[in-house]
Amino acid sequence: MLKLYHHPISPNSRRVWITLLEKGIDFELIEVNILDSKYLKPEFLTINPFHHVPVLVDHGFNIVESLAILDYLEAKYPTPTMLPIDAKDLAIVRMVQLATVNELMPPTIILSSVILGLPGGEPDKIEQSKQKISIVLNFFEHLLDNRPFFGSDSITLAESVAGSIVPWLTKGGVSLSEYPKLCAWCDRLIARPAWQKTQTPEIIEAIKSRMAARMIQTP
Template sequence: MLTFYHYPMSPNSRRVWIALLEKELPFEEVVLQLNGDQLQPEFLEISPFHHIPALVDDGFSLVESQAILDYLEAKYPTPSLRPTEPKALGIVQMVRMATINELAPAMSPMVSQMMGMRTPEPEKLEESKQKLAVVLKFFEGLLEGKSYFGGDSLSLADITAGVSIPWLPQLGMPLDDYPQVIAWRDRVQSRPSWETTKPTPEMIAQLKALMQARMAKAKN
């Protein structure tokens, strides 16, 4: 039996959650509240860096969302979330890495602002928007004529990018100039796995309160 430790508002957690649902794998869900749950000795035995998500499969523990996604694909290959054709596979892996290394860091200042943690300098926000524009233009080209990044079927690239890009308009980065990205976003968001894992307004408010309390505590 798979045991999935996660926090529903975490993009990294949601990626693994979606993959588990897409593969229709049975799993036990353990929700951590990040108010100290992640520092408990029993969880540190699974995730020594106290990071979520974590997955335990018959006593074998994994951390780091992308590593977990690769493990699930290797051990439970049906339905496949990774194309075998070399070009499609290269695109899928490239999108995963670009999301983690380029998209997510560029979003960070804007997320901090939305959560009420801090107000970045206008120059910093403009720099983030410029970096996001580069990523979106890149993704727009990769999606030309395709339903998903890897072709006609959902892949790990769509899961990795698909929990982040839908937030961009709320962060102040409109998608109007990227029609292929918009069509793809709407396509992935209509899938049951996205609907099931979609953060509720209550969850967002809870996370904002948690982040603001941490910032206040750090200032004292």
């Protein structure tokens, strides 16, 4: 059986978790506490020397980097398909994946203190982050056509990647009201069982409490 080493609040992990569920693949979910020193123990480093999640283990074959894992799953488990065959549609999926990783995630990380409801964060940097995020959201809005998903009538790997971040942006004060297609897309995603199952609000609350406690203890 496949083993997925993950952490609930990692969007990189969640995109793989979602894909496994959408494809109906049997797997074992193994949580790695990235906020704990045990995370850096030699046992985990033998699986991934870069000491981050996710890692997918398939009968002794260790796959790191979430996008590589998604491609592996699509190639090995092609049904249901999550990549379009048409060249234009495939390009749309890839653009959404890479724009999420390269353009959306960096400013979202800066918003993490707001999303987690923690004090701190420089107002100027937060505002700059929101402006960068708006550029990506506008790009996504124009990539969506009359189909329910990016480049397809059925869910794709674009949804696995962008869908692990975009719906959370409202918690950081980013409004989706100017992006009606993207807003409807988010509604479709969060209603799906895979998104419902991978939502972990109790973990978020626990991490918020832990981080707040650390900030109080810091001189």
